Amino acid sequence: MAPAVATAAAPPSTNVKPDSLQRSKILLLGQRRSGKTSIHRVLFDNTAPNETFYLEPTTRIEKHIYDTVIPLEIWDCPGSTSPESLGTPFSEFAVIVFVIDISNPMYQQAIKQLVDFAIAAYEESPETPFEVFVHKVDVYSDDYKLENFKQITQRVNDELFDLQMEHIQLNFQATSCYDHTIYDAFSRVIQKLIEALPYIEDLLNVFCANAQASKAFLFDIRSRLYVATDASPVDAGTHSLCCDYIKMLTAFRPLYASAIATPARITPPSRSSSTLPSRAPSAPPPFSPSAALALAQGTTLTFHQATPALALLALLPSAVYEARRGLLEYNVVFLREGVQEIVNVEREARGGT
Amino acid sequence: MKKKVLLMGASGSGKTSMRSLIFSNNPASLTSRLGATIDVEQNHVRFLGDLILNLWDCGGQDAFMDTYLSTQRATIFQHVGVLIYVFDVGAHERTQDLSYFRDCLDALRKYSPDARVFLLLHKMDLVALSDRPAMLARRREELEGESSGQGVSATVFGTSIYDESLYKAWSRIVHAIIPNAAVLTKHLTTFAEACSATEVILFERTTFLVIATSSLQFPPFASPKNGAVVGNGGELTTPSAAETLHALDGTRYERTSELIKALKHSCSRLREEFSALEMELPECTAVLSEMTRNTYVLVIVHDPTIETAAIRINIRLARSKFEELQSDTIFTR
Ligand SMILES: Nc1nc2c(ncn2[C@@H]2O[C@H](COP(=O)(O)OP(=O)(O)OP(=O)(O)O)[C@@H](O)[C@H]2O)c(=O)[nH]1
Ligand SMILES: Nc1nc2c(ncn2[C@@H]2O[C@H](COP(=O)(O)OP(=O)(O)O)[C@@H](O)[C@H]2O)c(=O)[nH]1
Ligand SMILES: [Mg+2]
Numbered sequence: 154m155a156p157a158v159a160t161a162a163a164p165p166s167t168n169v170k171p172d173s174l175q176r177s178k179i180l181l182l183g184q185r186r187s188g189k190t191s192i193h194r195v196l197f198d199n200t201a202p203n204e205t206f207y208l209e210p211t212t213r214i215e216k217h218i219y220d221t222v223i224p225l226e227i228w229d230c231p232g233s234t235s236p237e238s239l240g241t242p243f244s245e246f247a248v249i250v251f252v253i254d255i256s257n258p259m260y261q262q263a264i265k266q267l268v269d270f271a272i273a274a275y276e277e278s279p280e281t282p283f284e285v286f287v288h289k290v291d292v293y294s295d296d297y298k299l300e301n302f303k304q305i306t307q308r309v310n311d312e313l314f315d316l317q318m319e320h321i322q323l324n325f326q327a328t329s330c331y332d333h334t335i336y337d338a339f340s341r342v343i344q345k346l347i348e349a350l351p352y353i354e355d356l357l358n359v360f361c362a363n364a365q366a367s368k369a370f371l372f373d374i375r376s377r378l379y380v381a382t383d384a385s386p387v388d389a390g391t392h393s394l395c396c397d398y399i400k401m402l403t404a405f406r407p408l409y410a411s412a413i414a415t416p417a418r419i420t421p422p423s424r425s426s427s428t429l430p431s432r433a434p435s436a437p438p439p440f441s442p443s444a445a446l447a448l449a450q451g452t453t454l455t456f457h458q459a460t461p462a463l464a465l466l467a468l469l470p471s472a473v474y475e476a477r478r479g480l481l482e483y484n485v486v487f488l489r490e491g492v493q494e495i496v497n498v499e500r501e502a503r504g505g506t
Numbered sequence: 507m508k509k510k511v512l513l514m515g516a517s518g519s520g521k522t523s524m525r526s527l528i529f530s531n532n533p534a535s536l537t538s539r540l541g542a543t544i545d546v547e548q549n550h551v552r553f554l555g556d557l558i559l560n561l562w563d564c565g566g567q568d569a570f571m572d573t574y575l576s577t578q579r580a581t582i583f584q585h586v587g588v589l590i591y592v593f594d595v596g597a598h599e600r601t602q603d604l605s606y607f608r609d610c611l612d613a614l615r616k617y618s619p620d621a622r623v624f625l626l627l628h629k630m631d632l633v634a635l636s637d638r639p640a641m642l643a644r645r646r647e648e649l650e651g652e653s654s655g656q657g658v659s660a661t662v663f664g665t666s667i668y669d670e671s672l673y674k675a676w677s678r679i680v681h682a683i684i685p686n687a688a689v690l691t692k693h694l695t696t697f698a699e700a701c702s703a704t705e706v707i708l709f710e711r712t713t714f715l716v717i718a719t720s721s722l723q724f725p726p727f728a729s730p731k732n733g734a735v736v737g738n739g740g741e742l743t744t745p746s747a748a749e750t751l752h753a754l755d756g757t758r759y760e761r762t763s764e765l766i767k768a769l770k771h772s773c774s775r776l777r778e779e780f781s782a783l784e785m786e787l788p789e790c791t792a793v794l795s796e797m798t799r800n801t802y803v804l805v806i807v808h809d810p811t812i813e814t815a816a817i818r819i820n821i822r823l824a825r826s827k828f829e830e831l832q833s834d835t836i837f838t839r
């Protein structure tokens with residue numbers, strides 16, 4: 154009898170392996186075909202944006218896990234989900250993201266659903282950040298895009314005002330799977346979940362000062378989301394160049410892998426070393442990938458892998474890069490150790506090993 | 507030396523899109539904003555040193571096709587070096603398409619009997635991945651039959667602006683136009699040996715199409731003698747088996763063109779220009795840098811003791827030699 158009850162109470166669909174890690178949950182909401190599944194696939198499954206065209210509709214809540222600085226669990230919901238049918242308290246979620254399709258002229262219904270969720274979430278868990286992605290902005294030219302974006306935010310705020318709920322704070326971002334905007338918007342969402350963010354930002358600020366870098370990002374390599382950046386403002390052009398640069402490097406690597414010459418490059422770990430402490434003084438430092446992209450007007454965009462999942466991208470004067478490679482590498486090592494420590498602490502705090 | 511290249515095919519088949527990708531560094535996502543081409547749009551693209559491509563993008567609406575084949579027949583079809591005919595694989599109306607194609611071949615045979623003919627089965631991304639090989643084989647057979655029926659030998663490629671297939675086809679097309687590419691291969695191979703490189707690839711600067719490659723070098727440190735390769739039975743493998751293991755990805759040239767073009771495009775969005783790239787990756791060390799005024803070179807090294815700085819010096823030293831090669835040997839006939 155007991156097992157049957159347990160099965161019935163289990164969530165309807167899941168690809169989450171039960172692990173002891175305490176994951177930050179991200180709830181993805183929005184009307185049918187607003188682009189929720191596409192967003193998940195493009196960011197975390199390496200799907201090309203034009204391939205999302207063939208996606209089947211989501212019929213039940215799908216949970217996806219993703220590990221970066223912090224372990225995430227992303228809930229992709231069907232369009233018909235309502236605050237009542239969700240079946241999970243809002244306080245369970247670290248952040249709620251509502252996706253609204255800017256290209257759908259019938260957005261009245263979407264706005265109603267958005268307002269319902271915003272109010273329900275606020276009443277139950279006022280601290281949980283509520284983000285709105287005004288999505289598919291690529292279908293409009295710049296002027297028209299802005300106008301529609303403003304109109305949607307205005308409508309939502311009017312509705313909330315009419316319901317005397319104007320104190321609810323929603324954060325709106327314009328997004329598209331076809332450019333860097335979705336990467337930027339989702340990066341900002343994830344940063345809200347990282348408790349250690351100020352420490353990482355400090356490391357990046359110190360790095361910028363010491364390496365004379367004008368900008369530095371710490372990127373999650375696989376998803377191309379940045380988990381932190383220094384205090385200077387993020388410029389859209391630089392950000393999208395960083396995304397494309399990582400994409401290029403990742404795609405380039407397997408093309409020139411040789412089954413024999415490649416392993417001979419990296420000294421293969423000998424079997425006996427696993428019994429030794431990992432930082433034996435004689436062991437050579439582990440190889441960490443790096444790259445430098447020189448731009449014609451005198452700046453260089455560097456890439457340094459910081460942990461297996463994370464990379465430091467920095468924009469610095471080419472003259473500094475050429476003349477002070479040693480100093481740069483020294484600062485990278487310092488940053489790498491700091492980041493590794495923060496990642497370890499985060500993981501331990503969440504019950505990982 | 508000037509080469510006239512005709513770009514023909516039904517309206518909407520993707521001619522202007524591919525031209526803007528390859529020659530103007532525009533991204534695939536923006537091609538949906540292109541309008542139909544009115545009449546013929548001519549472009550001169552200085553390709554390599556003295557080689558100028560005179561590209562004729564011929565708007566494909568029926569009214570235009572009819573004039574090309576009647577009153578403008580001589581103007582369009584004379585002095586053609588290459589005809590590229592584009593077919594939309596998603597198109598429903600095929601008999602009309604094929605009938606225009608036949609008429610074009612007929613005119614070409616009369617006015618430019620020596621022209622090379624390339625047929626592109628375009629928008630392959632619209633076909634499910636698993637169906638592509640069969641679809642390509644079927645349509646290739648059909649088009650090759652159609653061409654040989656007109657006494658023309660044609661090369662068929664499946665292409666899409668969304669992947670590297672477009673670069674593969676265009677690299678092959680351009681290769682057919684470059685005289686004496688073999689001389690370049692020889693010099694690139696010498697250069698690869700000097701750099702201890704596994705491979706050296708030469709790209710055209712604006713299009714990033716592959717012009718020539720060195721022959722693949724076998725790095726001594728990874729030879730069977732050093733114990734890097736041991737066969738199943740524990741014995742050392744033969745050199746030829748080791749060479750098979752050393753083979754790199756078969757799509758690397760066109761994939762590299764596509765990747766660098768995309769990166770160049772993001773640089774331009776920053777109002778910046780791509781200048782050089784060096785990478786120290788687990789798989790290899792690579793340096794991409796300007797070689798001559800019209801070319802970029804990519805040096806791929808597997809030997810971990812070779813520094814990127816050394817490769818850069820070698821490139822600098824080789825520059826004048828290749829500049830010379832490009833202007834004398836390669837392009838004077
Ligand atoms: N799916 C897909 N669409 C493509 C591809 N190439 C081009 N297109 C689309 O096809 C449409 C027509 O492309 P054009 O390049 O203007 O066609 P064209 O052959 O120049 O047409 P005319 O100038 O009228 O002769 C555009 O919306 C492109 O985005 C491709 O490889 N795959
Ligand atoms: N133009 C455009 N279309 C998009 C974008 N994101 C998703 N789509 C398309 O929107 C449709 C529905 O997406 P899907 O992810 O299945 O929506 P869901 O029901 O919310 O999960 C698909 O055809 C996608 O290709 C975008 O940023 N721009
Ligand atoms: Mg056109």
